[in-house]
Amino acid sequence: xxxxxxxxxxxxxxxxxxxxxxxxxxxxxxxxxxxxxxxxxxxxxxxxxxxxxxxxxxxxxxxxxxxxxxxxxxxxxxxxxxxxxxxxxxxxxxxxxxxxxxxxxxxxxxxxxxxxxxxxxxxxxxxxxxxxxxxxxxxxxxxxxxxxxxxxxxxxxxxxxxxxxxxxxxxxxxxxxxxxxxxxxxxxxxxxxxxxxxxxxxxxxxxxxxxxxxxxxxxxxxxxxxxxxxxxxxxxxxxxxxxxxxxxxxxxxxxxxxxxxxxxxxxxxxxxxxxxxxxxxxxxxxxxxxxxxxxxxxxxxxxxxxxxxxxxxxxxxxxxxxxxxxxxxxxxxxxxxxxxxxxxxxxxxxxxxxxxxxxxxxxxxxxxxxxxxxxxxxxxxxxxxxxxxxx
Amino acid sequence: xxxxxxxxxxxxxxxxxxxxxxxxxxxxxxxxxxxxxxxxxxxxxxxxxxxxxxxxxxxxxxxxxxxxxxxxxxxxxxxxxxxxxxxxxxxxxxxxxxxxxxxxxxxxxxxxxxxxxxxxxxxxxxxxxxxxxxxxxxxxxxxxxxxxxxxxxxxxxxxxxxxxxxxxxxxxxxxxxxxxxxxxxxxxxxxxxxxxxxxxxxxxxxxxxxxxxxxxxxxxxxxxxxxxxxxxxxxxxxxxxxxxxxxxxxxxxxxxxxxxxxxxxxxxxxxxxxxxxxxxxxxxxxxxxxxxxxxx
Numbered sequence: 001x002x003x004x005x006x007x008x009x010x011x012x013x014x015x016x017x018x019x020x021x022x023x024x025x026x027x028x029x030x031x032x033x034x035x036x037x038x039x040x041x042x043x044x045x046x047x048x049x050x051x052x053x054x055x056x057x058x059x060x061x062x063x064x065x066x067x068x069x070x071x072x073x074x075x076x077x078x079x080x081x082x083x084x085x086x087x088x089x090x091x092x093x094x095x096x097x098x099x100x101x102x103x104x105x106x107x108x109x110x111x112x113x114x115x116x117x118x119x120x121x122x123x124x125x126x127x128x129x130x131x132x133x134x135x136x137x138x139x140x141x142x143x144x145x146x147x148x149x150x151x152x153x154x155x156x157x158x159x160x161x162x163x164x165x166x167x168x169x170x171x172x173x174x175x176x177x178x179x180x181x182x183x184x185x186x187x188x189x190x191x192x193x194x195x196x197x198x199x200x201x202x203x204x205x206x207x208x209x210x211x212x213x214x215x216x217x218x219x220x221x222x223x224x225x226x227x228x229x230x231x232x233x234x235x236x237x238x239x240x241x242x243x244x245x246x247x248x249x250x251x252x253x254x255x256x257x258x259x260x261x262x263x264x265x266x267x268x269x270x271x272x273x274x275x276x277x278x279x280x281x282x283x284x285x286x287x288x289x290x291x292x293x294x295x296x297x298x299x300x301x302x303x304x305x306x307x308x309x310x311x312x313x314x315x316x317x318x319x320x321x322x323x324x325x326x327x328x329x330x331x332x333x334x335x336x337x338x339x340x341x342x343x344x345x346x347x348x349x350x351x352x353x354x355x356x357x358x359x360x361x362x363x364x365x366x367x368x369x370x371x372x373x374x375x376x377x378x379x380x381x382x383x384x385x386x387x388x389x390x391x
Numbered sequence: 392x393x394x395x396x397x398x399x400x401x402x403x404x405x406x407x408x409x410x411x412x413x414x415x416x417x418x419x420x421x422x423x424x425x426x427x428x429x430x431x432x433x434x435x436x437x438x439x440x441x442x443x444x445x446x447x448x449x450x451x452x453x454x455x456x457x458x459x460x461x462x463x464x465x466x467x468x469x470x471x472x473x474x475x476x477x478x479x480x481x482x483x484x485x486x487x488x489x490x491x492x493x494x495x496x497x498x499x500x501x502x503x504x505x506x507x508x509x510x511x512x513x514x515x516x517x518x519x520x521x522x523x524x525x526x527x528x529x530x531x532x533x534x535x536x537x538x539x540x541x542x543x544x545x546x547x548x549x550x551x552x553x554x555x556x557x558x559x560x561x562x563x564x565x566x567x568x569x570x571x572x573x574x575x576x577x578x579x580x581x582x583x584x585x586x587x588x589x590x591x592x593x594x595x596x597x598x599x600x601x602x603x604x605x606x607x608x609x610x611x612x613x614x615x616x617x618x619x620x621x622x623x624x625x626x627x628x629x630x631x632x633x634x635x636x637x638x639x640x641x642x643x644x645x646x647x648x649x650x651x652x653x654x655x656x657x658x659x660x661x662x663x664x665x666x667x668x669x670x671x672x673x674x675x676x677x678x679x680x681x682x683x684x685x686x687x
Contacts, residue, residue, distance in 0.1 A: 291628035299625040311622040315612030319604040329605045332598055337629030
């Protein structure tokens, strides 16, 4: 088991997974920014979410399909320039697909036919698995590039986070499938065998013969690219299992994301991926919870104490509160922080369970405390990345 | 985001007003059954409470039903498991799975089997593909059975008095951004109407009104050590803990303002639901009450 810091310092590829809404994108950017600031490495963060504020924080006009470098001045820590460099790109599915076709097409004719095909345009823009495949494709390209030492990839939100990792295999299966063979056999012979094939019977009845012809045309074109796609899918799969590729699971301590995280931890291990880090995000700082717990008993005891009340009156005299207001504010502080302490205690139990679960999978559990603050500048990202610490 | 919880509450509310209600889980994860406090749901709808029917979407069953209703092919029974054939068709033709799901929903509407059909949809990223599947397919398909089928589905989906999307979001940056993008996509590229935007899990202010100034000056006094140690010590950690909530609430207010402005601009109803931390079934009950208060 190697620690998160070790991964950031020596790893080659980090795949960040987790359910939607847990702060995966921000976490990827924060760890990337910290790694670039701390280590002499060229770090690329590939993200799928068009987070406006993240782009602003990184000083980018906008995120795009092309890789941009973050200015070194944005990554300064206490006046110290970063040891490395940081790059970022947001994956644009449509543009990436077009690039892929241009590269894989055997000739200009096929390329143009595919790019202008109605079915292709709908496939790439509207349907979900195409995002998964393209994310894997971009990951591979970045990992192969001599321009970066460390690549951090934020995975797209999926029904199932594993869909993304399965995308290359599915592509291979698709090329090897009977379906594609059926679709791309001569239309003539297909018509004759129609009655015998339940697939065509159903497909013809439901989709109509014309649509089937359209599909056939598209896949006949697509099949000419088989070699390129299959080779690439194999390469991507190999890269995911390489020793310097590591997986990270990000979660909050709420039940739904936690459930998904536990599923991912098991599934990644079962599939033989190296899952090094589990990050519990937005955790209430436990030290603060303990301090507040101690202070609370003091506060509750002194709420009626005239000396205490006098001190509060004096401290707030600038705003001239009524006695009623003071008592309301103080009792609100006591009541609501007691609530927060209780919640913090429950979080600790959840954390303990997650810690055990991570250890069983030989992964390090790291904690990122909730701050409530907005990430407005890259320096805040660096600080956030630095604050991620082992449990 | 609390989509399932909100759909459940909406369904319970609707059933309580005497409407025969169908609620449909689209992703088959079992969350709807948990929030309705019922056994696992099947493709065949079951009555889980008076006037309230629930089902779980399954494209294979939907295909079977479709073939029975429309293709009228006696051979179907000899096909055996349709799953494999379905996978074949769905892999080849984009939108087939989507249309089987959305077709079943539209069918229930068309046949007037229920007064209202509430759909607990899949994640934000999938909704456009689903709700727009008939349009996409009718664009791709020039003739044939499916083209005819997409016609009546589109009529149902595009009639704003019949169909409306409800977007549920928590008031955090990414969900709000996603919601605004989804509003753009739905309003600019589809003919499907949006009925409401619901901000869920909205927090209370830590302190309100004039108390904010009192709280802030007290916090300043704690930080600047102008009070006796035992007084600051009793207040420091509890107030620090509350500052996390205050900051979060501040961000929330900013995010909500954006969401309200965007909803208003698009002529969409906006509603917010306060955070309730308890068992999901109780949340549904509490939320149903909120809906009664707001909508009746």
